[in-house]
Amino acid sequence: MPSEVFCETARLLFRAPVPADARAIFERYAADPEVTRYMSWPCHASVADTEAFVAFSEAEWRRWPAGPLLAFSRETGQLLGSAGLVMESLDRSATGYVFARDAWGQGYATEALGAMVDLAAELNVVRLSAMCHTDHRASYRVMEKCGFTREGVLPRHLVFPNLSPEPQDVFSYARSLV
Ligand SMILES: CC(C)(COP(=O)(O)OP(=O)(O)OC[C@H]1O[C@@H](n2cnc3c(N)ncnc32)[C@H](O)[C@@H]1OP(=O)(O)O)[C@@H](O)C(=O)NCCC(=O)NCCS
Numbered sequence: 001m002p003s004e005v006f007c008e009t010a011r012l013l014f015r016a017p018v019p020a021d022a023r024a025i026f027e028r029y030a031a032d033p034e035v036t037r038y039m040s041w042p043c044h045a046s047v048a049d050t051e052a053f054v055a056f057s058e059a060e061w062r063r064w065p066a067g068p069l070l071a072f073s074r075e076t077g078q079l080l081g082s083a084g085l086v087m088e089s090l091d092r093s094a095t096g097y098v099f100a101r102d103a104w105g106q107g108y109a110t111e112a113l114g115a116m117v118d119l120a121a122e123l124n125v126v127r128l129s130a131m132c133h134t135d136h137r138a139s140y141r142v143m144e145k146c147g148f149t150r151e152g153v154l155p156r157h158l159v160f161p162n163l164s165p166e167p168q169d170v171f172s173y174a175r176s177l178v
Contacts, residue, residue: 012080014071014072016057017054035099042161042162083112083113085119093129095116113142125177133160134170151173153169
């Protein structure tokens, strides 16, 4: 079981990544081309890429009251994926989620995003936002199930490096917390 649990749900335990997690993150999801298809970061080519993510995460946690979180199965202790808050200021935050392929379709992302909403509310965040590619139905369904509102389309807003070098249209979603 992971130590220093930061928050939890019925089936998931969340904690901040540490350097010893890099190989598991790499093997479970960060190096999987299907998992990373709609991510805003390149599919990891080596564990060094994952170590760079952990270093980024540690810097976020030093600076802000929250940052990236790993999601573990409460039942088995297995690493299932990641969620977290990207603090843009002390009262505005963005969020996201990524799960290993064998964890898809079981409601984990919806459970994880619900936990991020609760965490953001505890931290007095007033606006929690998230973006996804306009083709990514599974992701925007998760946001809608968690009470996020589609605020609009941002045309050619973001490069998805595993899809194309061309900026793509994204849906901008957000949820007000107070
Ligand atoms: C997107 C992702 C997080 C969804 O995780 P999940 O745990 O399977 O999500 P949930 O089970 O909570 O809910 C998924 C919803 O999308 C739907 N869905 C799942 N796969 C789908 C697909 N291929 N096409 C359309 N809808 C899909 C599900 O039916 C469900 O909606 P419903 O309740 O209306 O039926 C997961 O597929 C993933 O990690 N993908 C790779 C990383 C990623 O793209 N992250 C988001 C970046 S914005």
